[in-house]
Amino acid sequence: xxxxxxxxxxxxxxxxxxxxxxxxxxxxxxxxxxxxxxxxxxxxxxxxxxxxxxxxxxxxxxxxxxxxxxxxxxxxxxxxxxxxxxxxxxxxxxxxxxxxxxxxxxxxxxxxxxxxxxxxxxxxxxxxxxxxxxxxxxxxxxxxxxxxxxxxxxxxxxxxxxxxxxxxxxxxxxxxxxxxxxxxxxxxxxxxxxxxxxxxxxxxxxxxxxxxxxxxxxxxxxxxxxxxxxxxxxxxxxxxxxxxxxxxxxxxxxxxxxxxxxxxxxxxxxxxxxxxxxxxxxxxxxxxxxxxxxxxxxxxxxxxxxxxxxxxxxxxxxxxxxxxxxxxxxxxxxxxxxxxxxxxxxxxxxxxxxxxx
Amino acid sequence: xxxxxxxxxxxxxxxxxxxxxxxxxxxxxxxxxxxxxxxxxxxxxxxxxxxxxxxxxxxxxxxxxxxxxxxxxxxxxxxxxxxxxxxxxxxxxxxxxxxxxxxxxxxxxxxxxxxxxxxxxxxxxxxxxxxxxxxxxxxxxxxxxxxxxxxxxxxxxxxxxxxxxxxxxxxxxxxxxxxxxxxxxxxxxxxxxxxxxxxxxxxxxxxxxxxxxxxxxxxxxxxxxxxxxxxxxxxxxxxxxxxxxxxxxxxxxxxxxxxxxxxxxxxxxxxxxxxxxxxxxxxxxxxxxxxxxxxxxxxxxxxxxxxxxxxxxxxxxxxxxxxxxxxxxxxxxxxxxxxxxxxxxxxxxx
Numbered sequence: 275x276x277x278x279x280x281x282x283x284x285x286x287x288x289x290x291x292x293x294x295x296x297x298x299x300x301x302x303x304x305x306x307x308x309x310x311x312x313x314x315x316x317x318x319x320x321x322x323x324x325x326x327x328x329x330x331x332x333x334x335x336x337x338x339x340x341x342x343x344x345x346x347x348x349x350x351x352x353x354x355x356x357x358x359x360x361x362x363x364x365x366x367x368x369x370x371x372x373x374x375x376x377x378x379x380x381x382x383x384x385x386x387x388x389x390x391x392x393x394x395x396x397x398x399x400x401x402x403x404x405x406x407x408x409x410x411x412x413x414x415x416x417x418x419x420x421x422x423x424x425x426x427x428x429x430x431x432x433x434x435x436x437x438x439x440x441x442x443x444x445x446x447x448x449x450x451x452x453x454x455x456x457x458x459x460x461x462x463x464x465x466x467x468x469x470x471x472x473x474x475x476x477x478x479x480x481x482x483x484x485x486x487x488x489x490x491x492x493x494x495x496x497x498x499x500x501x502x503x504x505x506x507x508x509x510x511x512x513x514x515x516x517x518x519x520x521x522x523x524x525x526x527x528x529x530x531x532x533x534x535x536x537x538x539x540x541x542x543x544x545x546x547x548x549x550x551x552x553x554x555x556x557x558x559x560x561x562x563x564x565x566x567x568x569x570x571x572x573x574x575x576x577x578x579x580x581x582x583x584x585x586x587x588x589x590x591x592x593x594x595x596x597x598x599x600x601x602x603x604x605x606x607x608x609x610x611x612x613x614x615x616x617x618x619x620x621x622x623x624x625x626x627x628x629x630x631x
Numbered sequence: 632x633x634x635x636x637x638x639x640x641x642x643x644x645x646x647x648x649x650x651x652x653x654x655x656x657x658x659x660x661x662x663x664x665x666x667x668x669x670x671x672x673x674x675x676x677x678x679x680x681x682x683x684x685x686x687x688x689x690x691x692x693x694x695x696x697x698x699x700x701x702x703x704x705x706x707x708x709x710x711x712x713x714x715x716x717x718x719x720x721x722x723x724x725x726x727x728x729x730x731x732x733x734x735x736x737x738x739x740x741x742x743x744x745x746x747x748x749x750x751x752x753x754x755x756x757x758x759x760x761x762x763x764x765x766x767x768x769x770x771x772x773x774x775x776x777x778x779x780x781x782x783x784x785x786x787x788x789x790x791x792x793x794x795x796x797x798x799x800x801x802x803x804x805x806x807x808x809x810x811x812x813x814x815x816x817x818x819x820x821x822x823x824x825x826x827x828x829x830x831x832x833x834x835x836x837x838x839x840x841x842x843x844x845x846x847x848x849x850x851x852x853x854x855x856x857x858x859x860x861x862x863x864x865x866x867x868x869x870x871x872x873x874x875x876x877x878x879x880x881x882x883x884x885x886x887x888x889x890x891x892x893x894x895x896x897x898x899x900x901x902x903x904x905x906x907x908x909x910x911x912x913x914x915x916x917x918x919x920x921x922x923x924x925x926x927x928x929x930x931x932x933x934x935x936x937x938x939x940x941x942x943x944x945x946x947x948x949x950x951x952x953x954x955x956x957x958x959x960x961x962x963x964x965x966x967x968x969x970x971x972x973x974x975x976x977x978x979x980x981x
Contacts, residue, residue, distance in 0.1 A: 278904060287963045317909075319965025365907075390831065496963050609973035620907065630967045 281495030282318075290500035291323055297507050301327040303459050304506055305452070305593050307445065308466035309336030309621030310494045316626040318496045328503065331459075331593030332623040334448055335466050337413040338366045339587060339615040339622045340548040341441045346371030348574045349439055352408050353384040359402060361395040362410040363417075364388045365619045370612065376410075392424035392438070399428070399436035408570045411438040415472045418442045418559055419533035422540040425561075425568055437570035440561060443546060445469050446477040447557035453485040455592050462506040464492040464499065467521035472537075474529025478517040486515045493521040540565050549615055550587030585614020590623060597627040604628060652747040657777030666775060670753055674760040675739070679771040687771035689736060691795060697732030699723060700791035706784050708751060710829045712821070712841030715788055716755035718916060720762035720770075721845045722867070723792040728850040729863040729919065731802030732794030734766060739773040739790050744783030755786065766845045768792070797854055804881035806861040809952035812928035813886065814921045816849060816941035817842060818894035819871050823913030824902045835905075837898035844917030849941040852934040859924030860931070866918055869972045872911035874920065875957035876971050885955040888948030890962045911959075912972045922950065 280286070306312060312332045315321060321330060334340055350371060353360035360376070367377040367388060380386035385405075389395050395409035411421040421438060428436045445466060453460065465478050470491045482489045488509035492502030501520045509515060519525050537559070546558020561569050584602065589595040597603045597616070607613040609625055616622035620629070655662040672680065679687040703719040720737065727734040739759065743752065763770050800806070821842040828839050846865065853860050862882075864874045871893065879886040895903075895910050903910045917940055923931045928946060935944035948960075957969040 282962055284963050317967065318961050318963055319967050320963075322965045323963070388831070390833070629970050629973075 278495060281493070281497040283497065286497050287323075287500060290497060290504060294328070294500065294504050294507055295325045297504065297511055298325050298327045299511060301329065302461050302507060302510050303329045303331060304462040304464060304503060305331040305333045305456075305460055306464040306492065306499065306502075307333035307335045307449065308469070308494070309339070309619070309623070310468070311335070311464060311466070311492065311499060312623050313621050313626050314494050314496060314499060316630040319630070320496060320499060324503070328507070331456075332590070332596075333452065333463075333593060334548065334551065334591035335414065335445065335469075336591075336616065336619055336621040336623070337417070337443065338363075338369050338619040339591065340443055340551070341366070341369065341412050341615070342547045342549045343371045343583070344547075345439070345441045346376070347373070348571060349376060349410050350374055350379045350384070351574050352439060352570055353379050353386050355406070357404075357406050358408055359385045359387060359398060359405045360408050360410070361387050361389045361392075361398065363390075363412065365621070366410060366412055369615045369618045392420050393427075396424050396427060396433070396436060399433050400431075403435060405435060407436050409436070409438045410441075412441045414443050414445055414466070415469045415537070418537050418541065419472060419530075422536040425540050425565055426536065428568060429565065437568045437573070438561075439570040440559060441546075442541070442559040443548065444543065444557050444559070446481055447554050448548065448551075449481055450485070451551070451554050452592050453481070453487055456594060457485075460487070460593060462488040462510055463490070464502040464506065465489050465517070467491055467493045467498070467525055470519075470521070470525045470529065472530050472533045474534075475517055475519060475525070475527050482515055482517040488515045489517040491517070491519040491521050491525050493524065548591075550583070550585065550589075550591060552588070583614055585616070587614045587616050590616055597624040600624070650749050652743045652745060652749065652752065652777055654745055654777050654779070656743065657775060663775060670749070670756055671773070671775070674756050675763070675770040675773075677769040677771060679736075679769065680773075687736065689771065689793070691735065691793070693795075695796035697727050697730040697794040697796055698791070699726040699730070699794075700789065701726060702787065702789045704784060704787050705826065707829055708755065708785050710841055711825050711839060713843030713916070714755055714758050715786060716758035717762045718843055719788040719790045720759050720766065720768070721843060721916065723790040724762075724766045724768060725846045725865045725919070727792050727794035728846050729802070729865050730794070730796070731798050731800065731854055731860075731863070732796045733851065733854075734768045734792055734794045734847070736793045737763065737768050737770045737790050738792075739770050739788065741773070741775045742783060742787040742789075743775065743777050744785050745777055745780040747785050752786065762845065766847050800860065802854075802860060802863055804862055804878050807878065807882040807884055807922050807950055808861060808924065809884055809950055810925050811861055811922040811950040812925050812946050813888060813948045813950065814923060814928065814931060814935065814944055815871070815893060815918065815947045816846070816921070816935060816944045817915075817918035818896050818899070818943060819866065819915055819918060820895060820899040820903065820910035820913035822916040823870065824899050824908070824910075826914075827906075828902065833902075835898060835902050837901065839898050839902065842915055842917035844940045846917065846919055846940060848938040849935045849944075850919070852938065853921060853931060856930065856934055858927035858930055860921065860927075861924065862922040864920050866915040866920065868914050870910070870912040870914060871920070872909075872957070872959075872969045873972045876969050878922075879957040882950070883954055885951040885953035886948060886957040887951060887960060888957070889960045892945055892947040894943055894945070911969070920947075925949070
């Protein structure tokens with residue numbers, strides 16, 4: 275806990291705020307990419323403390339928010355099969371697909387279990403040889419290595435009753451889309467620290483150069499976020515644009531090579547639909563041919579593209595709109611009856627605004 | 632010559648297992664009677680229960696009573712720091728105390744699932760008896776039912792309780808006044824996280840244990856003292872945040888609390904960080920908040936700190952006439968609105 279509380283120290287935070295205020299000479303628009311960062315910003319009320327010139331846009335880094343409705347529908351159809359024991363991370367359970375959520379499917383009789391790791395799902399597969407265990411492999415570069423290692427283990431142990439429904443997303447291609455879509459306003463990015471701990475910084479350096487955009491690899495505690503903002507503002511004020519690391523206690527330049535190797539052994543990049551945003555080229559992962567025997571997605575057909583949703587999650591996650599600018603925010607769309615995914619997960623920007631604003 | 636199979640006479644009637652609850656234990660016949668005579672009566676023994684009548688006949692002085700009920704469905708039945716039996720007594724006792732009443736009588740309904748080990752039932756009834764003894768209540772009436780295997784979760788317990796109001800003052804949300812100090816009796820979140828860890832098979836470096844406890848000692852002391860005590864609330868489901876939001880709404884006043892004053896143990900804080908949970912929303916079973924007039928807050932604190940269960944009591948905030956709901960002053964100097972808990976807390980993915 276000490277390692278966390280020191281980054282929540284009010285004196286340190288006060289100093290960082292003063293340094294930011296001293297450096298800002300004009301308004302700047304920054305985006306924090308990760309839902310964990312958004313959660314922290316809103317939970318700690320950081321926006322109230324920042325100088326008026328700093329505007330924060332909230333990015334697409336909420337893994338359950340970007341998982342397409344059609345993939346959740348596939349998950350539910352798998353979970354409803356009597357022989358299937360369907361495993362998912364906790365906060366995916368509440369997110370509705372085009373109709374229902376996994377939690378509703380569970381209430382209607384499907385065997386849906388909350389797990390903390392794909393390795394828990396592997397253990398269930400070993401303990402229940404007469405059941406088909408399907409793991410819902412969602413998330414960014416942070417969760418993909420665990421999925422990869424589970425699949426390598428399943429292959430080595432020839433576990434025939436384990437499979438995964440994959441919806442893994444890659445952050446850099448999405449940032450390129452955001453930089454293009456939001457080029458008129460977006461001036462700097464706080465990149466997701468935990469993702470970079472896996473991937474390293476190389477792709478972010480390339481993005482910074484290509485879009486002339488300052489990018490600061492940023493952590494999740496209030497002091498981490500302020501440090502990221504400070505370094506971003508310093509680049510902007512001095513007219514520079516490069517990728518730098520403000521989360522060096524966790525992120526190494528080259529990332530985690532073991533995790534990278536596991537992911538590239540099991541997966542290859544593929545085009546991926548992001549809920550509310552659409553298909554982004556080469557922004558997802560699919561199983562390589564030698565792992566396709568574990569692909570639960572092949573056992574169900576993906577539905578036709580989801581009908582137009584009332585939720586404007588795409589515009590929100592691209593930073594084009596804030597939650598309060600949605601006509602349904604807090605009225606028809608509330609955590610107890612969400613119109614879209616960002617109102618569901620605690621990392622979803624609308625849920626964070628609703629809960630903490 | 633091959634061995635001849637041994638010739639055995641045996642009775643064709645299936646032998647019934649005696650070490651688990653069967654449907655027959657709930658049918659009102661001999662098995663029910665055995666259960667009552669062997670397990671329930673000896674442990675809960677008191678003159679009213681021993682009468683074995685359809686209702687208990689109670690004598691209470693005066694008319695000022697408090698009456699409450701609660702059902703307990705916790706899984707697992709036994710967890711670090713307590714079990715469903717202890718919880719079923721303490722929970723109802725605490726609800727009576729929160730209304731300014733001293734608990735006197737409880738009822739106890741056991742809804743058992745076929746196959747529940749009798750040893751487990753015995754352990755839980757023992758635990759209820761000990762908790763009743765500790766808190767000075769008598770379990771004077773009850774019921775047992777059995778549901779088919781697969782239609783229950785081992786054991787559900789309902790307890791209802793009657794308490795004697797020992798003060799003329801209305802201890803209730805409506806009595807909260809602007810200026811009241813809000814005292815929190817202990818560190819929060821231990822029960823919720825301990826249950827989740829046990830249920831999900833999570834282990835943490837620091838052991839987690841439920842705070843499950845009776846609040847009789849500290850609350851009796853507050854009620855007996857000549858202080859302006861306005862409201863009490865135990866912080867069960869929904870945790871501290873939900874309790875504050877509800878009380879702000881019911882009283883129509885503003886509540887402001889300081890994050891830095893709210894005690895959270897390292898074990899709970901660390902577990903919450905790992906799982907992405909907010910301790911303000913975790914359930915507790917042994918802590919409460921008290922709303923006390925400012926002039927009496929120090930006396931209340933001194934009284935509370937004399938009891939082990941509330942030894943770390945401290946003032947976490949105060950009430951204003953702003954009608955602005957419940958607000959948290961964060962540790963870094965900002966402010967945020969508290970909201971009710973939405974659905975069950977689920978761990979975040981990253």
